[in-house]
Amino acid sequence: MTSTKTILFPEIENIIAALNFESIFEERKIVLQPLIDFIQGKTNNQQQIRLNLICTHNSRRSHLAQVWAQTAAAHYGIKNVFCYSGGTEATAMFPMSAKTLTKQGFQIKTIAEGSNPVYAIKYAENEHPIIGFSKTFDDDFNPQSEFAAILTCSSADQGCPFIAGAELRIPITFEDPKAFDNTPQQAEKYEERSVQIATEMFYVFSQIKS
Numbered sequence: 001m002t003s004t005k006t007i008l009f010p011e012i013e014n015i016i017a018a019l020n021f022e023s024i025f026e027e028r029k030i031v032l033q034p035l036i037d038f039i040q041g042k043t044n045n046q047q048q049i050r051l052n053l054i055c056t057h058n059s060r061r062s063h064l065a066q067v068w069a070q071t072a073a074a075h076y077g078i079k080n081v082f083c084y085s086g087g088t089e090a091t092a093m094f095p096m097s098a099k100t101l102t103k104q105g106f107q108i109k110t111i112a113e114g115s116n117p118v119y120a121i122k123y124a125e126n127e128h129p130i131i132g133f134s135k136t137f138d139d140d141f142n143p144q145s146e147f148a149a150i151l152t153c154s155s156a157d158q159g160c161p162f163i164a165g166a167e168l169r170i171p172i173t174f175e176d177p178k179a180f181d182n183t184p185q186q187a188e189k190y191e192e193r194s195v196q197i198a199t200e201m202f203y204v205f206s207q208i209k210s
Helices: 010-018 026-044 061-075 095-103 154-159 186-206
Strands: 049-055 081-087 107-112 118-122 130-132 147-151 166-171
Touching: 010 186, 026 049, 026 147, 026 166, 026 186, 049 061, 061 081, 061 095, 061 130, 061 186, 095 107, 095 118, 095 186
Parallel strands: 049 081, 049 147, 147 166
Antiparallel strands: 107 118, 118 130
């Protein structure tokens, strides 16, 4: 199978160039390995790779993970990757999540207003945008079977002992940047968490042999 690397927006390429896989501890790589194995197995069998990134409110970490995982797949030319996100409850994508991704080079357009806005998030000129909005993990928008459920927060991990339709359930939890909301460190901490998630998602896809 021939892979074709997608040309991402220049600001995103700059973020990627600065990612440091050496910052990932060996213990964390063990946590990431089941996701690598899942993607590799699907790639070997030329099957679609569906990832549902889940946290409690589907407002911060799950969106960042969805966006960076889809971008990493494009960067490494891994085909048939479809990334989704969801929560144990639906709220709204937190504005600082979108602001952080915009600062890091993504082009984001609001395509529906309201209490739960819908965003189109682009990482490259000619790639289909990621549709970002808050929803439950089992929402009709998300896959109902043949997917891996990645739990990005400990409360979702504990609150979802069983996820219907998931082939595999993988806890890969991150600290919540919400702890810094309404503080002078807010923007810095959201960017820091986004870079950590990007580093780990790019590490995962860098391990895939196509």
